[in-house]
Amino acid sequence: MVMLDIINLRTHFPSPDGLVKAVDAVDLQIEKRERLGLIGETGCGKTVLGMSIIRLLQPSTRVQGRIIYNGRDLLELNEKEMRLLRGKEIAMILQNPTTSLNPVLKVGDQIAEVLQLHMGLDKREAKAKAVQMLAATMIPEASKRADQYPHELSGGMKERVMIAMGLAGQPSFVIADEPTKGLDVGTKSEIVRLIRDMTTDRSMLMITHDLAAAGEICDRIAVMYAGELLEEASAKTILSDPQHPYTQGFIQSLPSRGLQPIPGSSPSLIDPPQGCRFHPRCPKAMEICKKEHPPMIKLDNGHFARCFLCA
Numbered sequence: 001m002v003m004l005d006i007i008n009l010r011t012h013f014p015s016p017d018g019l020v021k022a023v024d025a026v027d028l029q030i031e032k033r034e035r036l037g038l039i040g041e042t043g044c045g046k047t048v049l050g051m052s053i054i055r056l057l058q059p060s061t062r063v064q065g066r067i068i069y070n071g072r073d074l075l076e077l078n079e080k081e082m083r084l085l086r087g088k089e090i091a092m093i094l095q096n097p098t099t100s101l102n103p104v105l106k107v108g109d110q111i112a113e114v115l116q117l118h119m120g121l122d123k124r125e126a127k128a129k130a131v132q133m134l135a136a137t138m139i140p141e142a143s144k145r146a147d148q149y150p151h152e153l154s155g156g157m158k159e160r161v162m163i164a165m166g167l168a169g170q171p172s173f174v175i176a177d178e179p180t181k182g183l184d185v186g187t188k189s190e191i192v193r194l195i196r197d198m199t200t201d202r203s204m205l206m207i208t209h210d211l212a213a214a215g216e217i218c219d220r221i222a223v224m225y226a227g228e229l230l231e232e233a234s235a236k237t238i239l240s241d242p243q244h245p246y247t248q249g250f251i252q253s254l255p256s257r258g259l260q261p262i263p264g265s266s267p268s269l270i271d272p273p274q275g276c277r278f279h280p281r282c283p284k285a286m287e288i289c290k291k292e293h294p295p296m297i298k299l300d301n302g303h304f305a306r307c308f309l310c311a
C-alpha cells in the first residue's frame with residue numbers, strides 16, 4: 001500500500017541570482033512501512049524535498065505538483081490542517097541538533113512539549129514519558145540527561161534527543177534529515193542501529209549523503225542529482241549493481257570502496273546543464289547527452305535509471 005505518492009513535484013524559490021530549481025519534476029512513492037533513503041551530494045535538493053513534504057518552507061517558495069499522503073494531497077491542506085498532521089502523523093528529525101534544539105530549554109522539556117501537543121498528556125505525564133523516550137534511545141542515565149541543556153550533551157546524545165523528539169508523537173511517517181552527519185564512526189553505527197530499530201513499523205524518508213548508513217537502514221534508495229532523481233532501486237541493488245554512472249561514481253567515493261571522488265562539482269540549480277545534468281562530470285558521456293535530457297528508464301524489479309546507456 002502506497003503511503004506517500006509524490007507526483008511531478010517542483011519546488012523552486014527566488015534568489016538574488018535567479019530562480020533556484022531545488023526540486024524539479026520529481027516522482028517518488030513510499031509504501032507503508034517502507035524506509036527509503038534519498039541519497040545525493042550536498043546542495044542537490046534532497047532537504048528541500050523533505051521540507052516540501054512537511055511544508056516547512058519560506059513563503060516565497062513555489063511548490064507545484066502533488067504530494068498524496070494517505071489519500072490526501074498535502075499541498076491542498078491549509079496551515080491549520082497541516083499543523084495537525086505535523087509531529088503526529090508526519091514528523092521530521094531535523095539535521096544539526098546543535099542549531100535545531102532550543103539552547104535555553106532542558107532537553108526533557110523539549111520532548112515533553114511535543115508529547116503535550118500531540119499526545120494530549122499533561123505536563124507531569126509528558127515529563128515522565130520524555131524520560132522513557134530518552135531511555136528508549138539508549139541514552140545513558142536518561143532521567144539525568146532529561147534535566148540537562150543541549151550544550152551539556154555530546155553530539156551523539158543530542159542526536160538521540162532529536163530522534164526521541166521526532167518519534168514522540170508516534171508518527172506513521174518520519175523524515176530523517178542527515179541523522180548521522182558529523183558523528184564519529186562509533187557513534188554513527190550506534191545511531192544507525194537505533195534508527196533501524198525504532199522505525200521498523202513506520203514509513204521513513206531518510207535524507208543523507210551517507211550511502212553506507214542508508215544501505216544498513218533502508219529498503220530502497222533513490223539517488224538525487226541537481227534537483228532530479230537519477231536512479232531508484234532496492235538498497236541491495238543500488239549497492240551491488242548500480243546502473244547510473246553517477247551512482248557508480250558515488251559508490252567509488254565511499255571510504256570502503258577506494259575513496260575516489262567524482263571529478264568536478266555539483267551544477268548550479270539556477271541554470272543546470274542542458275541535456276543530461278550529469279554530462280559535464282560523466283566519464284561515459286556521449287554527444288546525445290549534451291543535447292537531450294534522458295528520461296527515467298525502467299530496468300527491472302523496481303529499478304529505474306535516467307541514462308541513455310540504460311535504454
Ligand code: SF4
Pocket residue numbers: 244245246276277278279282283284285286289294306307308309
Ligand atoms: Fe552519462 Fe550520458 Fe548517462 Fe548522462 S545520459 S549519465 S552523460 S552516459
